Amino acid sequence: MSLSRLLPAMPLPTRQRGMATTLIMTLTGVALTAATVGMMYSIQGAGEQQMASHANVPAESRAWEGVEVLRKYLAEKNPDAPACTDTTTPRSKLIDTPAIAATIVCKETANGKTLFTANITGYSNVSSQRAKATSTLQAVYEKGAGASPAGQTLGNALTFNGDLNYSGGSLSIVNGPYLAYINLNGTLRITNGARASVSGCAKAGIELSGGGVADNAILRTEGTFSMSSASPPNNLTLGAKNINITQDGGSYISIKAGAFSADVMSGGSKIGTALVGGVINTDTARTITPVTEGTSLITLSGSPATVYALDLSKISLSGSTITTTAAGAAKKISGDASLPATITMTYNAVYGGEVAFRNSTVGTFWANNINFTGWSANYSLLKAHGNVSILTATIGQFQGGGNLSVTQWNTPTFSNASRISGAILNNSGGTPYTGNPIANLSFAVPNSSPGLPGVPFCDLTLRPVDVSTLRDQANYVFYFDGNTPMLRIQNVKRANGTAVDPGPYNLTTFDLQRIGGADFLICNWYYNSGGNNTCGKNATPSNGWVFNGIMAFPPGVAWFQGNVTLDGVQMARFSNTFLSTGDVTLTSSSNAPIYAPNFSGPSFTCGGAFYATNLCKSTTALATWTDSTGTTRTGMPIGNIAVEAERALYTNGWTIWGNVILGGLVNASGATTNIKGGLSTGNNGVTATTIGAGGIAVDVSNMSSDQSIVGTTTAGSGSTTGGTGGSGTTTVKWVRPL
Known part of the structure; x- marks a missing residue:
C-alpha cells in the first residue's frame, strides 16, 4: 500500500502540530497485515482477553493498527483532553486519516499515572468512492509508570530576552551578600544616577551613563562596554569585545577585551x-x-x-x-x-580588543590596541597584542606585541622587567622616542605578544513558555466554556482523605466558597457588602479572572485560561503556583506573599483543609521523586514555580517566594517587588524591559538545589512518590469493541 494513501485528509488541529510527521514515521514501521496486529491486550480486573482474531477484515485490521499507533503517540506526547467527568466539552479527533481516526475521550491522573480513554476507528475501501466499512474500538492506555519528573535548572538568577533599561527605583539581583549573575539577549543600560546591584552578561552591549553598579560587580558583554558620567566603580571585573570608558577614577579587578x-x-x-x-x-x-x-x-x-x-x-x-x-x-x-x-x-x-580608557587602578588590563588618555594611573599587569598609547602611569609589568607611544618627558614607570615586540614612539606624531631611557622596558623583542583574552559568551537558554503543557499538573483549572467561567478540580483531597469532586463547576451558578464546611474559594467579601462570592464568578474572556478581596484560596497549582489579577488579598499567604495563558497582575492592594508550594513547606501546602495529592506525599510531607542519577528530590518541579505566564507579569510591591517564568516582560511599579527565587523573562520573544520606579530585588540565596528545578514531568529512569506522571512507558490496559 502506498504511504501517501495514509496521509491526513485535512489539516490537524494546531495543538497537534508535528503529529503528521509522527504518524507517518509510526505507520511506516507498522505492517498493514493481520499478522502484525493479531495482538492481545489484557483486561485489567476482569481477567478477560481480547484477541485481534478478526484482523483479516480490513476495517478491524486498521482499527487494531490504530490502537498501536496511538499508543506510540501517547508515549511521546501528552495531549489535552477533558476529564472523564466532563460530559460537555467537545472532543476533537487526534488522528484523522483515510485509514484511521482516533479521539481521546477523556483522561484522568492518579497515583503518578495518567489514564487515557480513546475511541479508534478503522476504515476499509480507503481508495474507493463507495461507502466505507468501519470498525471502532475503545482502548484505555496507562501512561507514566516509571517516569521521573525532570526539568531544567534555573542556572542564572535572571534572564532577559531583550534590552534592560534601568533609570531608577531598585534593581538588586543578589545571592545573599553576593551579586547573582544575570543574562541579557540585548543591551543593559543604566542611567540617571541609578545604582544597580547586579552582575551579568549582555549580548548586545552595556552602557553606563549617569548610573553605576554595586561594588565587586562582574559585567561582561559580547559587544561594546561604554561608560561616561557614571559613579566610579569599585573592584569591577569587566570583559567585552571593545571598551570605551571616558571618565576617570574607580578601581577594576580586571579589564579584558578582544x-x-x-x-x-x-x-x-x-x-x-x-x-x-x-x-x-x-x-x-x-x-x-x-x-x-x-x-x-x-x-x-x-x-x-x-x-x-x-x-x-x-x-x-x-x-x-x-x-x-x-x-x-x-x-x-x-x-x-x-x-x-x-x-x-x-x-x-x-x-575586537579596541580600548579607549582614561585612568584608574586596574589589576589586570589585557586587550589589543589601548589608548590611555588619563594621567597617573596604576596598572599591576598590562598586556596588549597590538599598540599602546599612554601618559604617566605606574605599571607593575608590561607585555606588548606592538609599539608603545609615550609622552617625551612624562613617561610611565615599570616596576618589573617588561618587553614589547615593536618600538617606543612619541605620542606627538609617532616619531621614534628620543627621551631618557625607560627602566625595565625592552623593545624590539620578537614574539613578545601575550595574545588576547577572548570575548565573553552570554549563555542564554530561552525555553518558550506554553502553560497548556502544564494543565494536567494543575489542581484547579479555570477555563471558559464559551463565555461561562468554569472550574475543574484535579488531584485534590480534603484533610480526611476524601477526594474533592472534580466537577466541572459552572462558577456563575455553583457556590464553592466552602466545601465540607471548610473555606475553599471566597472573594469580594471586602468590596461587596451585599455578600460573598465564589472567586471567578464574574470572570469573562475579555476581562479575564479578576479576584478581589480574596479571603480563601486552596493550596496547589492554579491554571488560568487568559489573564488573572490578584487584588485585595486578605489571606496570610498563598501556597500556590499560578499559571496563565495571558498576563498575571499583582496589584498594590494586597499584602499577602505568594509562596510556591515547595517554598511554602508541607505544613501550609499539605496540612490544611485541602491538599494536592500530586504535590503532597501525605498531610505532613511534600512529594518526593528520584532523578535519573538516583538522587531523591523533595518537592515536584511544578511546585517550585510561583508564577508562570505566557505573557507579562505586572507587580507592585509583592514578595514572591519561588521561581518566576515569563513569556513576556516584567513590569514593576510603585513599591519594590521582592522575588526569592529565579526570574526568567522574554522567553516567547524579544521584549525590552524598563525599570524607572518601584523596582525588582531578586535573591536566590534561600533556594535549595531541589527548588531550582522547574519544568514539566518528563521521561526518566527514576520514580515518584505522590507525584503526577508524565511522559514515560505507555501500555494498553484494555480494549473493547464499540
Whole structure:
C-alpha cells in the first residue's frame, strides 16, 4: 500500500502540530497485515482477553493498527483532553486519516499515572468512492509508570530576552551578600544616577551613563562596554569585545577585551571557524594555543551551521591540539553536527580588543590596541597584542606585541622587567622616542605578544513558555466554556482523605466558597457588602479572572485560561503556583506573599483543609521523586514555580517566594517587588524591559538545589512518590469493541 494513501485528509488541529510527521514515521514501521496486529491486550480486573482474531477484515485490521499507533503517540506526547467527568466539552479527533481516526475521550491522573480513554476507528475501501466499512474500538492506555519528573535548572538568577533599561527605583539581583549573575539577549543600560546591584552578561552591549553598579560587580558583554558620567566603580571585573570608558577614577579587578578569529581544523581540513582567546604560535600554520579560561564559540561549517560553546577551562591541551571530550567541555548551542574529539585552531584575524580608557587602578588590563588618555594611573599587569598609547602611569609589568607611544618627558614607570615586540614612539606624531631611557622596558623583542583574552559568551537558554503543557499538573483549572467561567478540580483531597469532586463547576451558578464546611474559594467579601462570592464568578474572556478581596484560596497549582489579577488579598499567604495563558497582575492592594508550594513547606501546602495529592506525599510531607542519577528530590518541579505566564507579569510591591517564568516582560511599579527565587523573562520573544520606579530585588540565596528545578514531568529512569506522571512507558490496559 502506498504511504501517501495514509496521509491526513485535512489539516490537524494546531495543538497537534508535528503529529503528521509522527504518524507517518509510526505507520511506516507498522505492517498493514493481520499478522502484525493479531495482538492481545489484557483486561485489567476482569481477567478477560481480547484477541485481534478478526484482523483479516480490513476495517478491524486498521482499527487494531490504530490502537498501536496511538499508543506510540501517547508515549511521546501528552495531549489535552477533558476529564472523564466532563460530559460537555467537545472532543476533537487526534488522528484523522483515510485509514484511521482516533479521539481521546477523556483522561484522568492518579497515583503518578495518567489514564487515557480513546475511541479508534478503522476504515476499509480507503481508495474507493463507495461507502466505507468501519470498525471502532475503545482502548484505555496507562501512561507514566516509571517516569521521573525532570526539568531544567534555573542556572542564572535572571534572564532577559531583550534590552534592560534601568533609570531608577531598585534593581538588586543578589545571592545573599553576593551579586547573582544575570543574562541579557540585548543591551543593559543604566542611567540617571541609578545604582544597580547586579552582575551579568549582555549580548548586545552595556552602557553606563549617569548610573553605576554595586561594588565587586562582574559585567561582561559580547559587544561594546561604554561608560561616561557614571559613579566610579569599585573592584569591577569587566570583559567585552571593545571598551570605551571616558571618565576617570574607580578601581577594576580586571579589564579584558578582544579575541582571535580562527579557522578550526580537523584531520588537516578546515571544518569551521571560532572566536578564541590565546597566543599565536610561531609555526608555519600560525596555530593558536588557547587560554584555559572563558569560552570559545565554535561554528562548524554546514547548512545550517552547528554552533558549540567550548569551555576552555575543561579542555585538554597537547601543544596546540585541543581535546574536547571532557565532561561539560562542549555545549551544543544549535545544529546537529558533532564536534570532533580533537581539533586545532589557526589564526585568521583579530576580533575586537579596541580600548579607549582614561585612568584608574586596574589589576589586570589585557586587550589589543589601548589608548590611555588619563594621567597617573596604576596598572599591576598590562598586556596588549597590538599598540599602546599612554601618559604617566605606574605599571607593575608590561607585555606588548606592538609599539608603545609615550609622552617625551612624562613617561610611565615599570616596576618589573617588561618587553614589547615593536618600538617606543612619541605620542606627538609617532616619531621614534628620543627621551631618557625607560627602566625595565625592552623593545624590539620578537614574539613578545601575550595574545588576547577572548570575548565573553552570554549563555542564554530561552525555553518558550506554553502553560497548556502544564494543565494536567494543575489542581484547579479555570477555563471558559464559551463565555461561562468554569472550574475543574484535579488531584485534590480534603484533610480526611476524601477526594474533592472534580466537577466541572459552572462558577456563575455553583457556590464553592466552602466545601465540607471548610473555606475553599471566597472573594469580594471586602468590596461587596451585599455578600460573598465564589472567586471567578464574574470572570469573562475579555476581562479575564479578576479576584478581589480574596479571603480563601486552596493550596496547589492554579491554571488560568487568559489573564488573572490578584487584588485585595486578605489571606496570610498563598501556597500556590499560578499559571496563565495571558498576563498575571499583582496589584498594590494586597499584602499577602505568594509562596510556591515547595517554598511554602508541607505544613501550609499539605496540612490544611485541602491538599494536592500530586504535590503532597501525605498531610505532613511534600512529594518526593528520584532523578535519573538516583538522587531523591523533595518537592515536584511544578511546585517550585510561583508564577508562570505566557505573557507579562505586572507587580507592585509583592514578595514572591519561588521561581518566576515569563513569556513576556516584567513590569514593576510603585513599591519594590521582592522575588526569592529565579526570574526568567522574554522567553516567547524579544521584549525590552524598563525599570524607572518601584523596582525588582531578586535573591536566590534561600533556594535549595531541589527548588531550582522547574519544568514539566518528563521521561526518566527514576520514580515518584505522590507525584503526577508524565511522559514515560505507555501500555494498553484494555480494549473493547464499540
